[in-house]
Amino acid sequence: MSEESLEGLESVRLEKLRKIESLGLDPWGQRFDDHKPIADVRGLPMPETPEGETPAPGPAVRVAGRIMLKRGQGKVHFIELRDWTGRIQIFVGKNQVGEAGWALASELDYGDRIGVDGTLGFTKTGELTVFATSLTFLGKSLAPPPEKWHGLTDLEQRYRQRYVDLYSNPESLETFLSRSKILAAFRKIMGEKGFVEVETPTMQSIAGGAAARPFVTHHNTLDIDLFMRIAPELYLKRLLVGGMERVFEIARVFRNEGISPKHNPEFTMMEAYQAYGDYHSMMDLTEALICGAIDAIGGGYERPWGDVTVDFTPPWPRKTYYDLFREHAGVDPTDHEALFAKAESLGIKTAGKDPDVVISDVFEEVVEDSLIGPIFVIDYPAAICPLTKRKASNPAVAERFELFVRGMELANAYTELNDPMLQEDLFRNQLAGQKEEDSMAKMDDDFVRALKHGMPPAGGLGIGMDRLCMLLLNRSSIRDVVLFPLMRPQS
Structure with missing residues (x-):
């Protein structure tokens, strides 16, 4: 018009x-x-x-x-x-x-x-x-x-003018009311399991807890640069040290990275930490949370996702990272010659890379998209998991899982590393060669100091709430479940 x-x-x-x-x-x-x-x-x-x-x-x-x-x-x-x-x-x-x-x-x-x-x-x-x-x-x-029979149909305008989209498209309103039910179900279940909800800083002097590029801001009074958090992890672990044994936060986090149907620079995640638990505790918790969310919105465990159906009926299978690698990549990850040849055939550069990093690159390329799920992928290469406890029986393997559904990672969890000396060494190894603008390009000495006061053995979990809502509500883009997704300003 x-x-x-x-x-x-x-x-x-x-x-x-x-x-x-x-x-x-x-x-x-x-x-x-x-x-x-x-x-x-x-x-x-x-x-x-x-x-x-x-x-x-x-x-x-x-x-x-x-x-x-x-x-x-x-x-x-x-x-x-x-x-x-x-x-x-x-x-x-x-x-x-x-x-x-x-x-x-x-x-x-x-x-x-x-x-x-x-x-x-x-x-x-x-x-x-x-x-x-x-x-x-x-x-x-x-x-x-909008035209009274069809509502607001242009996708970009729906995102830019969500206020019109919500009243003219009932299915859009229902999506966000259902999203609210999912978040409420998470809070209810966490409370029933003895977790307390906390709030940690959104602006941090050191960006940590994940490998990502942060947004930088400046505090005028203190005259210092600060970072919008990329994860609440290190602050939540400090609370474990202080004696808060079960904590969680549903947090807005910020990563200065790409925009796609599966990524928004500002997104919502739930992180939780349980003293005296491990990554198996977190698998049980993840299953209970997602099944509880499905119960809250209704529609059953067999849910449409595009032109396919995803069956969330528990229990969900648990398979090791290396078994899935052998199954889908067709090579033994311990055979480095075959591994590097496979990577090169996929166009993955291998020069100067640790074999575990190459394994991760190949896994992302050939394995993840084949994971129909829901499936817990467990026991990752230790070299790519600097915040994770190693298996006592095999220090080359980290006690970590990721939950995949239709090739998308929905959850990430660890048996948390609580050895301050090992944590400090791993930080230093990880920081070597990091670009100044990348996350974790500076040692968080206070976090190491906190660990020296004694953090209990614990399980930790992070769930991407936007991606979960996409799947449970059958939406093809993360922008369909974020009320106000980031858009380039209109000229």
Whole structure:
């Protein structure tokens, strides 16, 4: 629609606003107490009517919402009213609402907000309807809404104008209400299992807890650069040292990296740490959390994902990293000559790389996409897991798992490393050769100091909440489950 057309429509709506003001009404609404969610109204019991008799009137009701459709027939208007629980038809008759109500009804536009008092009943065609006895104006919409039958369909505009997307596309609203249920289920389950929710710094003097490039900001008063957190991990472990034995945080984290259907620079993750647990404890916890989230949103454990179905019925299989590597890459990872040849055949550069790093590169290239899942991939090469405890029976293997579903990593967990001397050595090895702008390019001496005070053996877990919501709600892009995804500014 051209700017001239938009301006013309807005001027018409502005004129209606003036007419509403002339009726002595506040065009921006007022308090409207005691209205019921439309879904609750639709569920009210109706009196039974013997066949052939005139239907008895139903209960008196009060509802409020946005006008999504309006059509007139003489001295009658039919309005579709929608709130965040559903929709219902409103019958507005001149004789029923009086002259003042009818004057208001005549000025109403698609997108306006109204409150309705009336009686619940059925039309001759059998549609459940509120027969209005009075109308209350609750707010004018000056901007013309999307085409009434199709909503806001342009994907980029849906992301940029989420406020329009939510009211014009019911499935979008339902997605975000379901996301809220998933987060609430996580909090409920964690509380039931004895975890306490905590908050750790979003701005940190040292970026740590993950390998990622941080966003840099500056604190004027202290005149120091700070980093937006890439993970809450090292602060949560400090709490274990201090005696908080089960902690979790649902945290916004920030990584100055790419944007794709599976990545947003600002995203939500849940991290949890359990004293005296290990990565097996975290597998059990992960399964309980995700199954609990599915129970909260409904729809069962067999869930659509695009044109396939993902079966989340527990228990989920657990396979070792090396077994999956042999199965899908077709080489033994301990045979370095064959390993490097396989990597080169895939276009992966191997010069100067540790064999475990090459194994990781090949795993990402040929194994991850074949993991239908849900599946726990366990026991990773120790060289790529600097914060993870080694297996007592094989120090070359780290007690770590990642949960994969349809080739996507959803969760990452460790038996946490609590040896301060080994942790310091691993930090130094990892920092060697790091670029200054990368994460963990500076030793976190205070974290090592904290470990020297004694961190209990523990299991730690991180779950990507946005990706989980994508899968459980059958959305193809992370932007579909993030209310306000990062977008390039419009010129």
